[in-house]
Amino acid sequence: MKTKQPKYRQILNDLRVSIQKGEYPVGSELPSENELCRHYSVTRTTARKTLEELRAEGFIERYHGRKSVVRERRDSLGLLNVKGFSEAVGQNVKTTVLKKPAYAEWNHSFPFQVTEQEQKSSCIYFERLRSVRNHKVMIERNWFASSIVPDFLERPFVENSFFKTLSYHYQIEIIGSEQEIGAVNADQSVCTLLKIEEGSPVLLISIRFSTNQPGFFIYSELICNTKYFPIGNSYFI
Amino acid sequence: MKTKQPKYRQILNDLRVSIQKGEYPVGSELPSENELCRHYSVTRTTARKTLEELRAEGFIERYHGRKSVVRERRDSLGLLNVKGFSEAVGQNVKTTVLKKPAYAEWNHSFPFQVTEQEQKSSCIYFERLRSVRNHKVMIERNWFASSIVPDFLERPFVENSFFKTLSYHYQIEIIGSEQEIGAVNADQSVCTLLKIEEGSPVLLISIRFSTNQPGFFIYSELICNTKYFPIGNSYFI
DNA sequence: TAGTGGTCTAGACCACCCT
DNA sequence: GGGTGGTCTAGACCACTAA
Numbered sequence: 351m352k353t354k355q356p357k358y359r360q361i362l363n364d365l366r367v368s369i370q371k372g373e374y375p376v377g378s379e380l381p382s383e384n385e386l387c388r389h390y391s392v393t394r395t396t397a398r399k400t401l402e403e404l405r406a407e408g409f410i411e412r413y414h415g416r417k418s419v420v421r422e423r424r425d426s427l428g429l430l431n432v433k434g435f436s437e438a439v440g441q442n443v444k445t446t447v448l449k450k451p452a453y454a455e456w457n458h459s460f461p462f463q464v465t466e467q468e469q470k471s472s473c474i475y476f477e478r479l480r481s482v483r484n485h486k487v488m489i490e491r492n493w494f495a496s497s498i499v500p501d502f503l504e505r506p507f508v509e510n511s512f513f514k515t516l517s518y519h520y521q522i523e524i525i526g527s528e529q530e531i532g533a534v535n536a537d538q539s540v541c542t543l544l545k546i547e548e549g550s551p552v553l554l555i556s557i558r559f560s561t562n563q564p565g566f567f568i569y570s571e572l573i574c575n576t577k578y579f580p581i582g583n584s585y586f587i
Numbered sequence: 588m589k590t591k592q593p594k595y596r597q598i599l600n601d602l603r604v605s606i607q608k609g610e611y612p613v614g615s616e617l618p619s620e621n622e623l624c625r626h627y628s629v630t631r632t633t634a635r636k637t638l639e640e641l642r643a644e645g646f647i648e649r650y651h652g653r654k655s656v657v658r659e660r661r662d663s664l665g666l667l668n669v670k671g672f673s674e675a676v677g678q679n680v681k682t683t684v685l686k687k688p689a690y691a692e693w694n695h696s697f698p699f700q701v702t703e704q705e706q707k708s709s710c711i712y713f714e715r716l717r718s719v720r721n722h723k724v725m726i727e728r729n730w731f732a733s734s735i736v737p738d739f740l741e742r743p744f745v746e747n748s749f750f751k752t753l754s755y756h757y758q759i760e761i762i763g764s765e766q767e768i769g770a771v772n773a774d775q776s777v778c779t780l781l782k783i784e785e786g787s788p789v790l791l792i793s794i795r796f797s798t799n800q801p802g803f804f805i806y807s808e809l810i811c812n813t814k815y816f817p818i819g820n821s822y823f824i
Numbered sequence: 825t826a827g828t829g830g831t832c833t834a835g836a837c838c839a840c841c842c843t
Numbered sequence: 844g845g846g847t848g849g850t851c852t853a854g855a856c857c858a859c860t861a862a
Contacts (some may be wrong), residue, residue, distance in 0.1 A: 376686075382847060393833050398848085406643075411702060411802060415841035415847050422700060463659060499650060535840060565648060593850060619828060630852050652828050652860035752830085828860075834853095841847075 361390055361400045363521060369409055369420055379417040380410060401510045407523040407562055431533045443512060448489070448543070449477040451503055457493055460569055462558040467565040471497035479543060486575065493569040498522065498561075516568075518563075523562045593815040598627055600758060606646055606657055609734045616654040617647060644760040644799055682747060685726070685780070688740055694730055697806055699795040704802045708734035714778060723781045728808040735759065735803050753798075753805075760799045782814045 368374055381389065385395035401418055410418040454475035456464050474496045480488040485552040492512065498504065499520050508514040516522040541547065552561045553575075599693065605611055618626065623634035640656055641647045647655040691712035693701050711733045717725040729749065736757050745751040753759040778784065790812075796805040 358831080362793065384847080393835085394848095395834095399831085401848090405801065413704070414839070414849065415842085417847070423800070466650070548828060565650070574847075595850080621828080630854085631829095632853095634849060636827090649828065649829075651858070654828070657850085661857080826860105827862105828858100831856085832859085833855075834847075836852075837850085839849080841845105841846100842861090 357390070357392055358403070359398045360394050361386065361392070361397070362403050365400065365404060365407065365522070366407075366523075374420045374423050376420050380404075380420065382417050387566055393569075403562065418497040419491075422531065425561050446481065447476070448479050451476040451480065453503075454493070454498065457569070457571075460571070461491070461556050462567070462569060464569075465565045465567070467497075468495040468567070471495035473500070474502060488571040488575070489543055491571040495566055498563050498566050521562075522566075524559050524568070528585040544573075546575055594627070594629055594716070595633050595636045595640070595738050596627070599622065599749070602637065602641060603646065603758075603760075604796070611657045611747040613657050613659050615657050617641075617657065640799065660763050681718040683716040683718065683776065684713070685716050688713040690723075690733065690740075691730070694806070694808075698793050698807060699804070699807070701806075702802045702804070704734075708732035711739060724810075724812055726810040728810075730806040732803055735798075735800050740754055758799075760786065760802075761796050761805070777810055779823070781810075782811055795804075 365374075365380065380401070383394050383397045383401065386392070386400065387394055389409070390397070401410070401412065404418070405412050409420065411421045412418050427451055449472050453472050456469070457475075472495075473493055475493050477585045478490045479486060480490060499516070499522070505515070505519060508518045513524060516524075544545070553573070555572040555574065557570045557572070558566075558572065561567060592673055598632070602611075602617065610704070617638070620631050620634045620638065623629070623637065624631055627634070638647065638649065641655070642649050646657065648658045649655050688711050690709050692712045693706070698804050709732075709774075710730055712728070716723060716725045717727060727762065736759070742752070742756060746757045750761060754760075790810070792809040792811065793806045794805075794809070798804060
Protein backbone atom coordinates (compact mmCIF):
# COMPACT_ATOMS: atom_id res chain seq x y z
CA MET A 351 0.00 0.00 0.00
CA LYS A 352 3.07 2.19 -0.08
CA THR A 353 3.61 2.43 -3.83
CA LYS A 354 5.79 5.43 -4.48
CA GLN A 355 4.10 8.11 -6.51
CA PRO A 356 5.90 9.57 -9.50
CA LYS A 357 6.76 13.24 -9.14
CA TYR A 358 4.45 14.31 -11.93
CA ARG A 359 1.52 12.71 -10.09
CA GLN A 360 2.24 14.75 -7.00
CA ILE A 361 2.34 17.97 -8.96
CA LEU A 362 -0.75 16.89 -10.87
CA ASN A 363 -2.70 16.37 -7.67
CA ASP A 364 -1.53 19.71 -6.32
CA LEU A 365 -2.69 21.56 -9.40
CA ARG A 366 -5.95 19.67 -9.69
CA VAL A 367 -6.82 20.38 -6.09
CA SER A 368 -5.91 24.05 -6.53
CA ILE A 369 -8.14 24.32 -9.57
CA GLN A 370 -11.02 22.57 -7.87
CA LYS A 371 -10.64 24.84 -4.83
CA GLY A 372 -10.92 27.83 -7.13
CA GLU A 373 -7.39 29.08 -6.57
CA TYR A 374 -7.09 29.06 -10.32
CA PRO A 375 -10.53 30.14 -11.53
CA VAL A 376 -11.79 29.45 -15.02
CA GLY A 377 -9.93 31.61 -17.51
CA SER A 378 -6.91 32.19 -15.29
CA GLU A 379 -3.40 31.08 -16.06
CA LEU A 380 -1.50 28.21 -14.50
CA PRO A 381 2.23 28.52 -13.80
CA SER A 382 4.35 28.06 -16.90
CA GLU A 383 6.39 24.93 -17.44
CA ASN A 384 9.54 26.70 -16.31
CA GLU A 385 7.88 28.09 -13.21
CA LEU A 386 6.77 24.61 -12.27
CA CYS A 387 10.35 23.38 -12.86
CA ARG A 388 11.71 25.91 -10.40
CA HIS A 389 8.96 25.47 -7.83
CA TYR A 390 9.13 21.69 -7.71
CA SER A 391 12.79 21.24 -8.67
CA VAL A 392 12.08 19.07 -11.66
CA THR A 393 13.02 19.24 -15.31
CA ARG A 394 10.76 20.50 -18.05
CA THR A 395 9.95 16.98 -19.16
CA THR A 396 8.29 16.32 -15.83
CA ALA A 397 6.54 19.68 -15.56
CA ARG A 398 5.34 19.24 -19.11
CA LYS A 399 4.00 15.75 -18.50
CA THR A 400 1.94 17.17 -15.66
CA LEU A 401 0.36 19.88 -17.80
CA GLU A 402 -0.28 17.46 -20.67
CA GLU A 403 -2.14 15.24 -18.25
CA LEU A 404 -4.20 18.15 -16.99
CA ARG A 405 -5.15 18.92 -20.54
CA ALA A 406 -6.08 15.32 -21.26
CA GLU A 407 -8.31 15.41 -18.21
CA GLY A 408 -10.03 18.51 -19.50
CA PHE A 409 -8.95 20.98 -16.84
CA ILE A 410 -6.91 23.31 -19.00
CA GLU A 411 -6.32 24.44 -22.55
CA ARG A 412 -2.80 24.87 -23.85
CA TYR A 413 -1.60 27.33 -26.44
CA HIS A 414 1.73 27.71 -28.15
CA GLY A 415 3.53 30.73 -26.75
CA ARG A 416 1.14 31.31 -23.86
CA LYS A 417 0.57 29.87 -20.44
CA SER A 418 -2.03 27.19 -19.82
CA VAL A 419 -5.54 28.48 -19.21
CA VAL A 420 -8.07 26.89 -16.89
CA ARG A 421 -11.12 25.83 -18.83
CA GLU A 422 -14.74 25.32 -17.93
CA ARG A 423 -14.94 21.63 -17.27
CA ARG A 424 -18.20 20.11 -18.35
CA ASP A 425 -19.57 18.02 -15.58
CA SER A 426 -21.95 16.18 -17.81
CA LEU A 427 -20.16 13.40 -19.58
CA GLY A 428 -22.40 11.30 -21.69
CA LEU A 429 -25.77 10.92 -20.15
CA LEU A 430 -24.61 9.54 -16.90
CA ASN A 431 -24.03 12.61 -14.87
CA VAL A 432 -26.59 13.33 -12.22
CA LYS A 433 -25.89 16.99 -12.12
CA GLY A 434 -26.39 17.62 -15.81
CA PHE A 435 -29.37 15.36 -15.76
CA SER A 436 -31.03 17.04 -12.82
CA GLU A 437 -30.46 20.52 -14.17
CA ALA A 438 -32.24 19.45 -17.29
CA VAL A 439 -35.42 18.53 -15.57
CA GLY A 440 -35.41 20.99 -12.73
CA GLN A 441 -33.69 19.47 -9.71
CA ASN A 442 -36.42 16.88 -9.45
CA VAL A 443 -34.21 13.89 -9.95
CA LYS A 444 -34.27 11.16 -7.39
CA THR A 445 -31.64 8.46 -7.40
CA THR A 446 -32.38 5.10 -5.88
CA VAL A 447 -29.76 2.45 -5.42
CA LEU A 448 -31.11 -0.83 -6.74
CA LYS A 449 -28.00 -2.87 -6.19
CA LYS A 450 -25.21 -1.62 -3.98
CA PRO A 451 -21.65 -1.86 -5.26
CA ALA A 452 -20.51 -5.48 -4.96
CA TYR A 453 -18.25 -7.94 -6.67
CA ALA A 454 -19.73 -9.41 -9.82
CA GLU A 455 -18.85 -11.06 -13.09
CA TRP A 456 -17.75 -9.01 -16.05
CA ASN A 457 -20.64 -8.48 -18.43
CA HIS A 458 -19.62 -10.28 -21.57
CA SER A 459 -22.58 -9.23 -23.65
CA PHE A 460 -21.26 -5.68 -23.46
CA PRO A 461 -20.35 -4.19 -26.82
CA PHE A 462 -16.91 -3.17 -25.58
CA GLN A 463 -14.09 -5.51 -24.94
CA VAL A 464 -12.69 -5.56 -21.44
CA THR A 465 -8.93 -4.99 -21.41
CA GLU A 466 -6.50 -7.65 -20.25
CA GLN A 467 -5.68 -5.75 -17.10
CA GLU A 468 -9.34 -5.47 -16.27
CA GLN A 469 -9.96 -9.13 -17.00
CA LYS A 470 -7.35 -9.99 -14.39
CA SER A 471 -9.03 -7.83 -11.79
CA SER A 472 -12.33 -8.63 -10.21
CA CYS A 473 -15.28 -6.53 -11.23
CA ILE A 474 -17.46 -4.21 -9.19
CA TYR A 475 -21.04 -3.65 -10.23
CA PHE A 476 -23.79 -1.38 -9.07
CA GLU A 477 -27.16 -0.34 -10.34
CA ARG A 478 -29.27 2.76 -9.80
CA LEU A 479 -32.65 4.05 -10.79
CA ARG A 480 -33.21 7.65 -11.79
CA SER A 481 -36.63 9.17 -11.36
CA VAL A 482 -37.99 12.51 -12.39
CA ARG A 483 -41.10 13.76 -10.62
CA ASN A 484 -42.05 10.21 -9.72
CA HIS A 485 -41.54 8.97 -13.23
CA LYS A 486 -39.00 6.18 -13.40
CA VAL A 487 -36.83 7.36 -16.22
CA MET A 488 -33.63 5.41 -16.33
CA ILE A 489 -31.82 2.40 -15.05
CA GLU A 490 -28.10 2.86 -14.82
CA ARG A 491 -25.72 -0.07 -14.61
CA ASN A 492 -22.02 0.27 -13.98
CA TRP A 493 -19.05 -2.08 -14.18
CA PHE A 494 -15.43 -1.36 -13.39
CA ALA A 495 -12.26 -3.06 -12.21
CA SER A 496 -11.89 -3.23 -8.45
CA SER A 497 -8.12 -3.05 -8.66
CA ILE A 498 -8.09 0.67 -9.37
CA VAL A 499 -10.37 1.53 -6.46
CA PRO A 500 -9.12 -0.14 -3.27
CA ASP A 501 -11.65 -0.19 -0.44
CA PHE A 502 -14.36 1.09 -2.75
CA LEU A 503 -16.98 -1.13 -1.17
CA GLU A 504 -16.26 0.28 2.29
CA ARG A 505 -16.52 3.91 1.25
CA PRO A 506 -19.67 6.00 0.95
CA PHE A 507 -20.15 8.04 -2.20
CA VAL A 508 -19.01 11.66 -2.24
CA GLU A 509 -22.08 13.87 -2.62
CA ASN A 510 -23.97 10.89 -3.99
CA SER A 511 -21.88 11.06 -7.10
CA PHE A 512 -19.94 8.15 -8.51
CA PHE A 513 -17.63 10.33 -10.56
CA LYS A 514 -16.94 12.68 -7.68
CA THR A 515 -16.04 9.67 -5.57
CA LEU A 516 -13.60 8.48 -8.20
CA SER A 517 -12.03 11.91 -8.43
CA TYR A 518 -11.89 12.62 -4.71
CA HIS A 519 -10.66 9.31 -3.36
CA TYR A 520 -8.78 7.86 -6.30
CA GLN A 521 -7.77 10.79 -8.51
CA ILE A 522 -9.51 9.05 -11.35
CA GLU A 523 -10.73 11.48 -13.97
CA ILE A 524 -12.92 10.83 -16.97
CA ILE A 525 -11.19 11.95 -20.12
CA GLY A 526 -13.53 10.76 -22.81
CA SER A 527 -16.20 8.30 -23.77
CA GLU A 528 -17.41 6.05 -26.50
CA GLN A 529 -20.94 4.80 -26.69
CA GLU A 530 -23.35 2.81 -28.73
CA ILE A 531 -27.03 3.45 -28.75
CA GLY A 532 -29.98 1.43 -29.86
CA ALA A 533 -33.55 0.60 -29.17
CA VAL A 534 -34.58 -2.69 -27.65
CA ASN A 535 -37.69 -4.15 -26.15
CA ALA A 536 -37.55 -4.02 -22.41
CA ASP A 537 -37.47 -7.37 -20.67
CA GLN A 538 -39.70 -8.13 -17.75
CA SER A 539 -37.41 -7.01 -14.96
CA VAL A 540 -36.79 -3.70 -16.69
CA CYS A 541 -40.50 -3.18 -17.25
CA THR A 542 -41.20 -3.77 -13.60
CA LEU A 543 -38.56 -1.32 -12.51
CA LEU A 544 -39.55 1.38 -14.96
CA LYS A 545 -43.25 0.66 -14.53
CA ILE A 546 -43.94 0.32 -18.21
CA GLU A 547 -45.77 -2.25 -20.27
CA GLU A 548 -43.92 -5.36 -21.20
CA GLY A 549 -42.36 -5.12 -24.62
CA SER A 550 -42.18 -1.34 -24.58
CA PRO A 551 -39.30 0.05 -26.55
CA VAL A 552 -36.52 1.47 -24.43
CA LEU A 553 -33.34 3.21 -25.34
CA LEU A 554 -30.23 1.23 -24.54
CA ILE A 555 -27.04 3.23 -24.30
CA SER A 556 -23.75 1.51 -23.67
CA ILE A 557 -20.89 3.74 -22.70
CA ARG A 558 -17.24 3.15 -22.18
CA PHE A 559 -15.67 6.01 -20.27
CA SER A 560 -11.94 6.46 -20.66
CA THR A 561 -10.10 7.43 -17.52
CA ASN A 562 -6.69 8.84 -16.78
CA GLN A 563 -5.70 5.31 -15.73
CA PRO A 564 -4.47 3.73 -18.95
CA GLY A 565 -6.18 0.44 -19.61
CA PHE A 566 -8.99 1.08 -17.18
CA PHE A 567 -12.48 2.15 -18.10
CA ILE A 568 -15.89 2.63 -16.59
CA TYR A 569 -18.50 0.62 -18.43
CA SER A 570 -22.05 1.83 -18.16
CA GLU A 571 -25.36 0.76 -19.53
CA LEU A 572 -28.33 3.09 -19.46
CA ILE A 573 -31.80 1.81 -20.06
CA CYS A 574 -34.10 4.74 -20.65
CA ASN A 575 -37.80 5.01 -20.96
CA THR A 576 -37.87 7.44 -23.84
CA LYS A 577 -41.50 8.21 -23.30
CA TYR A 578 -40.56 10.43 -20.44
CA PHE A 579 -37.79 12.31 -22.15
CA PRO A 580 -40.17 14.82 -23.73
CA ILE A 581 -41.20 15.88 -20.24
CA GLY A 582 -38.18 18.02 -19.70
CA ASN A 583 -38.53 19.73 -23.06
CA SER A 584 -35.89 22.25 -24.06
CA TYR A 585 -33.09 20.71 -22.11
CA PHE A 586 -30.85 23.42 -23.44
CA ILE A 587 -31.53 26.14 -25.97
CA MET B 588 1.87 25.02 -47.32
CA LYS B 589 5.17 23.38 -46.54
CA THR B 590 4.98 23.28 -42.77
CA LYS B 591 7.63 20.88 -41.58
CA GLN B 592 6.20 17.86 -39.86
CA PRO B 593 7.68 16.80 -36.54
CA LYS B 594 9.42 13.43 -36.65
CA TYR B 595 6.92 11.80 -34.34
CA ARG B 596 4.11 12.72 -36.75
CA GLN B 597 5.86 10.97 -39.59
CA ILE B 598 6.34 7.81 -37.57
CA LEU B 599 2.77 8.11 -36.33
CA ASN B 600 1.40 8.24 -39.85
CA ASP B 601 3.55 5.28 -40.85
CA LEU B 602 2.28 3.15 -38.02
CA ARG B 603 -1.32 4.24 -38.41
CA VAL B 604 -1.29 3.40 -42.10
CA SER B 605 0.33 0.04 -41.38
CA ILE B 606 -2.33 -0.80 -38.84
CA GLN B 607 -5.14 0.28 -41.12
CA LYS B 608 -3.68 -1.78 -43.96
CA GLY B 609 -3.70 -4.79 -41.68
CA GLU B 610 0.06 -5.19 -41.51
CA TYR B 611 -0.39 -5.18 -37.76
CA PRO B 612 -3.65 -7.04 -37.22
CA VAL B 613 -5.70 -6.73 -34.04
CA GLY B 614 -3.90 -8.44 -31.20
CA SER B 615 -0.46 -8.28 -32.80
CA GLU B 616 2.50 -6.42 -31.39
CA LEU B 617 3.96 -3.16 -32.62
CA PRO B 618 7.73 -2.58 -32.59
CA SER B 619 9.04 -1.72 -29.15
CA GLU B 620 10.17 1.80 -28.29
CA ASN B 621 13.80 0.82 -28.76
CA GLU B 622 13.11 -0.84 -32.08
CA LEU B 623 11.45 2.32 -33.31
CA CYS B 624 14.45 4.31 -32.08
CA ARG B 625 16.81 2.22 -34.16
CA HIS B 626 14.57 2.06 -37.23
CA TYR B 627 13.89 5.78 -37.40
CA SER B 628 17.10 7.04 -35.79
CA VAL B 629 15.35 8.92 -33.03
CA THR B 630 15.59 8.88 -29.25
CA ARG B 631 13.21 7.10 -26.98
CA THR B 632 11.41 10.32 -26.12
CA THR B 633 10.30 10.63 -29.73
CA ALA B 634 9.46 6.97 -30.24
CA ARG B 635 7.52 7.06 -27.01
CA LYS B 636 5.57 10.15 -27.94
CA THR B 637 4.47 8.34 -31.10
CA LEU B 638 3.17 5.32 -29.23
CA GLU B 639 1.46 7.47 -26.61
CA GLU B 640 -0.38 9.26 -29.40
CA LEU B 641 -1.42 5.97 -30.96
CA ARG B 642 -2.83 4.94 -27.63
CA ALA B 643 -4.69 8.21 -27.21
CA GLU B 644 -6.20 7.69 -30.64
CA GLY B 645 -7.39 4.26 -29.62
CA PHE B 646 -5.29 2.14 -31.94
CA ILE B 647 -3.21 0.30 -29.37
CA GLU B 648 -3.06 -0.73 -25.74
CA ARG B 649 0.15 -0.37 -23.81
CA TYR B 650 1.39 -2.54 -20.96
CA HIS B 651 4.32 -2.17 -18.65
CA GLY B 652 7.02 -4.65 -19.58
CA ARG B 653 5.39 -5.72 -22.86
CA LYS B 654 5.17 -4.40 -26.36
CA SER B 655 2.18 -2.38 -27.53
CA VAL B 656 -0.75 -4.41 -28.78
CA VAL B 657 -3.10 -3.40 -31.57
CA ARG B 658 -6.63 -3.12 -30.30
CA GLU B 659 -10.01 -3.43 -31.90
CA ARG B 660 -10.92 0.12 -32.76
CA ARG B 661 -14.61 0.81 -32.60
CA ASP B 662 -15.71 2.55 -35.72
CA SER B 663 -18.93 3.82 -34.23
CA LEU B 664 -18.30 6.92 -32.22
CA GLY B 665 -21.37 8.36 -30.70
CA LEU B 666 -24.26 8.12 -33.06
CA LEU B 667 -22.68 9.93 -35.90
CA ASN B 668 -20.91 7.17 -37.65
CA VAL B 669 -22.61 5.96 -40.77
CA LYS B 670 -21.06 2.57 -40.61
CA GLY B 671 -22.15 1.80 -37.08
CA PHE B 672 -25.50 3.27 -37.81
CA SER B 673 -26.07 1.33 -40.99
CA GLU B 674 -25.00 -1.94 -39.45
CA ALA B 675 -27.62 -1.40 -36.82
CA VAL B 676 -30.49 -1.20 -39.19
CA GLY B 677 -29.32 -3.54 -41.86
CA GLN B 678 -27.40 -1.60 -44.50
CA ASN B 679 -30.51 0.28 -45.48
CA VAL B 680 -29.27 3.70 -44.59
CA LYS B 681 -29.41 6.44 -47.16
CA THR B 682 -27.59 9.69 -46.62
CA THR B 683 -28.75 12.85 -48.32
CA VAL B 684 -26.78 16.05 -48.22
CA LEU B 685 -29.11 18.88 -47.28
CA LYS B 686 -26.51 21.59 -47.14
CA LYS B 687 -23.10 21.10 -48.68
CA PRO B 688 -20.05 22.09 -46.65
CA ALA B 689 -19.73 25.88 -46.74
CA TYR B 690 -18.53 28.71 -44.59
CA ALA B 691 -20.95 29.69 -41.87
CA GLU B 692 -21.20 31.38 -38.52
CA TRP B 693 -20.33 29.51 -35.36
CA ASN B 694 -23.45 28.26 -33.68
CA HIS B 695 -23.58 30.14 -30.42
CA SER B 696 -26.59 28.37 -29.03
CA PHE B 697 -24.49 25.24 -28.87
CA PRO B 698 -24.00 23.87 -25.36
CA PHE B 699 -20.24 23.70 -25.78
CA GLN B 700 -17.95 26.65 -25.82
CA VAL B 701 -15.87 27.12 -28.94
CA THR B 702 -12.16 27.42 -28.12
CA GLU B 703 -10.23 30.60 -28.76
CA GLN B 704 -8.35 29.07 -31.63
CA GLU B 705 -11.58 27.99 -33.24
CA GLN B 706 -13.17 31.37 -32.71
CA LYS B 707 -10.35 32.91 -34.69
CA SER B 708 -10.85 30.53 -37.58
CA SER B 709 -13.83 30.62 -39.84
CA CYS B 710 -16.37 27.85 -39.47
CA ILE B 711 -17.46 25.19 -41.92
CA TYR B 712 -20.95 23.80 -41.69
CA PHE B 713 -22.80 21.00 -43.40
CA GLU B 714 -26.02 19.18 -42.89
CA ARG B 715 -27.20 15.71 -43.84
CA LEU B 716 -30.30 13.62 -43.59
CA ARG B 717 -30.21 9.95 -42.70
CA SER B 718 -32.99 7.70 -43.85
CA VAL B 719 -33.71 4.10 -43.04
CA ARG B 720 -35.96 2.22 -45.43
CA ASN B 721 -37.51 5.45 -46.62
CA HIS B 722 -38.09 6.69 -43.09
CA LYS B 723 -36.41 9.98 -42.44
CA VAL B 724 -34.67 9.26 -39.19
CA MET B 725 -32.11 11.87 -38.39
CA ILE B 726 -30.81 15.28 -39.31
CA GLU B 727 -27.13 15.67 -38.68
CA ARG B 728 -25.51 19.08 -38.41
CA ASN B 729 -21.78 19.63 -38.20
CA TRP B 730 -19.56 22.57 -37.38
CA PHE B 731 -15.79 22.71 -37.34
CA ALA B 732 -12.90 25.12 -37.80
CA SER B 733 -11.79 25.53 -41.40
CA SER B 734 -8.20 26.19 -40.37
CA ILE B 735 -7.48 22.54 -39.61
CA VAL B 736 -8.80 21.30 -42.94
CA PRO B 737 -7.31 23.31 -45.80
CA ASP B 738 -9.12 22.92 -49.12
CA PHE B 739 -11.89 20.97 -47.44
CA LEU B 740 -14.56 22.60 -49.58
CA GLU B 741 -12.81 21.54 -52.78
CA ARG B 742 -12.43 17.90 -51.78
CA PRO B 743 -15.01 15.15 -52.16
CA PHE B 744 -15.67 12.93 -49.16
CA VAL B 745 -13.76 9.68 -48.83
CA GLU B 746 -16.25 6.82 -49.10
CA ASN B 747 -19.03 9.22 -48.22
CA SER B 748 -17.68 9.42 -44.69
CA PHE B 749 -16.82 12.62 -42.94
CA PHE B 750 -14.55 10.94 -40.40
CA LYS B 751 -12.75 8.92 -43.05
CA THR B 752 -12.14 12.14 -44.94
CA LEU B 753 -10.65 13.74 -41.86
CA SER B 754 -8.43 10.74 -41.25
CA TYR B 755 -7.34 10.25 -44.83
CA HIS B 756 -6.63 13.80 -45.93
CA TYR B 757 -5.81 15.50 -42.66
CA GLN B 758 -4.65 12.79 -40.25
CA ILE B 759 -7.32 13.98 -37.88
CA GLU B 760 -8.49 11.24 -35.55
CA ILE B 761 -11.35 11.26 -33.11
CA ILE B 762 -10.12 10.46 -29.64
CA GLY B 763 -13.20 10.98 -27.55
CA SER B 764 -16.48 12.74 -27.23
CA GLU B 765 -18.76 14.58 -24.88
CA GLN B 766 -22.44 15.00 -25.48
CA GLU B 767 -25.62 16.33 -24.07
CA ILE B 768 -28.98 14.89 -24.85
CA GLY B 769 -32.47 16.15 -24.47
CA ALA B 770 -35.89 16.18 -25.95
CA VAL B 771 -37.33 19.18 -27.73
CA ASN B 772 -40.29 19.92 -29.88
CA ALA B 773 -39.33 19.93 -33.49
CA ASP B 774 -39.71 23.26 -35.24
CA GLN B 775 -41.36 23.55 -38.59
CA SER B 776 -38.31 23.11 -40.79
CA VAL B 777 -37.32 19.98 -38.90
CA CYS B 778 -40.83 18.58 -39.16
CA THR B 779 -40.84 19.11 -42.89
CA LEU B 780 -37.51 17.38 -43.32
CA LEU B 781 -38.36 14.44 -41.10
CA LYS B 782 -41.95 14.31 -42.36
CA ILE B 783 -43.48 14.36 -38.92
CA GLU B 784 -46.27 16.38 -37.38
CA GLU B 785 -45.44 19.80 -36.11
CA GLY B 786 -44.64 19.83 -32.43
CA SER B 787 -43.58 16.21 -32.33
CA PRO B 788 -40.95 15.48 -29.75
CA VAL B 789 -37.53 14.78 -31.17
CA LEU B 790 -34.29 13.79 -29.57
CA LEU B 791 -31.61 16.45 -29.69
CA ILE B 792 -28.09 15.21 -29.20
CA SER B 793 -25.22 17.66 -29.10
CA ILE B 794 -21.78 16.17 -29.38
CA ARG B 795 -18.34 17.60 -29.10
CA PHE B 796 -15.79 15.23 -30.58
CA SER B 797 -12.22 15.63 -29.38
CA THR B 798 -9.58 15.21 -32.02
CA ASN B 799 -5.86 14.64 -31.97
CA GLN B 800 -5.50 18.34 -32.84
CA PRO B 801 -5.38 20.04 -29.44
CA GLY B 802 -7.91 22.82 -29.22
CA PHE B 803 -9.92 21.65 -32.20
CA PHE B 804 -13.18 19.78 -32.05
CA ILE B 805 -15.99 18.60 -34.26
CA TYR B 806 -19.32 19.91 -33.06
CA SER B 807 -22.36 17.93 -34.10
CA GLU B 808 -26.03 18.17 -33.51
CA LEU B 809 -28.30 15.24 -34.20
CA ILE B 810 -32.02 15.66 -34.42
CA CYS B 811 -33.62 12.27 -34.29
CA ASN B 812 -37.14 11.12 -34.78
CA THR B 813 -37.20 8.63 -31.95
CA LYS B 814 -40.30 6.97 -33.27
CA TYR B 815 -38.17 5.17 -35.78
CA PHE B 816 -35.49 4.01 -33.43
CA PRO B 817 -37.43 0.90 -32.41
CA ILE B 818 -37.23 -0.24 -36.01
CA GLY B 819 -33.76 -1.59 -35.68
CA ASN B 820 -34.53 -3.44 -32.46
CA SER B 821 -31.70 -5.30 -30.80
CA TYR B 822 -28.95 -3.18 -32.13
CA PHE B 823 -26.48 -5.31 -30.26
CA ILE B 824 -26.99 -8.21 -27.88
C1' DT C 825 17.69 -12.64 -16.99
C1' DA C 826 16.91 -9.96 -21.07
C1' DG C 827 13.79 -6.91 -22.91
C1' DT C 828 10.09 -3.84 -22.18
C1' DG C 829 7.79 0.33 -20.80
C1' DG C 830 7.57 4.20 -16.87
C1' DT C 831 9.96 7.97 -15.04
C1' DC C 832 13.42 11.47 -14.93
C1' DT C 833 17.60 14.53 -15.76
C1' DA C 834 20.06 18.34 -18.27
C1' DG C 835 20.56 20.18 -21.74
C1' DA C 836 19.23 22.31 -26.87
C1' DC C 837 16.83 24.79 -30.84
C1' DC C 838 12.78 26.51 -32.70
C1' DA C 839 8.07 28.78 -33.51
C1' DC C 840 4.76 31.40 -31.48
C1' DC C 841 2.68 35.23 -28.61
C1' DC C 842 2.68 39.67 -26.53
C1' DT C 843 4.40 44.25 -25.79
C1' DG D 844 12.93 40.91 -26.97
C1' DG D 845 11.72 37.99 -23.47
C1' DG D 846 8.84 34.39 -22.15
C1' DT D 847 6.13 30.51 -23.59
C1' DG D 848 5.20 26.00 -25.33
C1' DG D 849 6.65 22.23 -29.14
C1' DT D 850 10.15 19.17 -30.37
C1' DC D 851 14.29 16.56 -29.72
C1' DT D 852 18.81 14.54 -28.03
C1' DA D 853 21.54 11.36 -25.01
C1' DG D 854 21.77 9.60 -21.49
C1' DA D 855 20.02 7.09 -16.66
C1' DC D 856 17.55 4.06 -13.17
C1' DC D 857 13.67 1.41 -12.05
C1' DA D 858 9.55 -1.91 -12.21
C1' DC D 859 7.33 -5.12 -14.71
C1' DT D 860 6.82 -9.25 -17.92
C1' DA D 861 8.03 -13.35 -20.10
C1' DA D 862 11.02 -17.12 -21.00
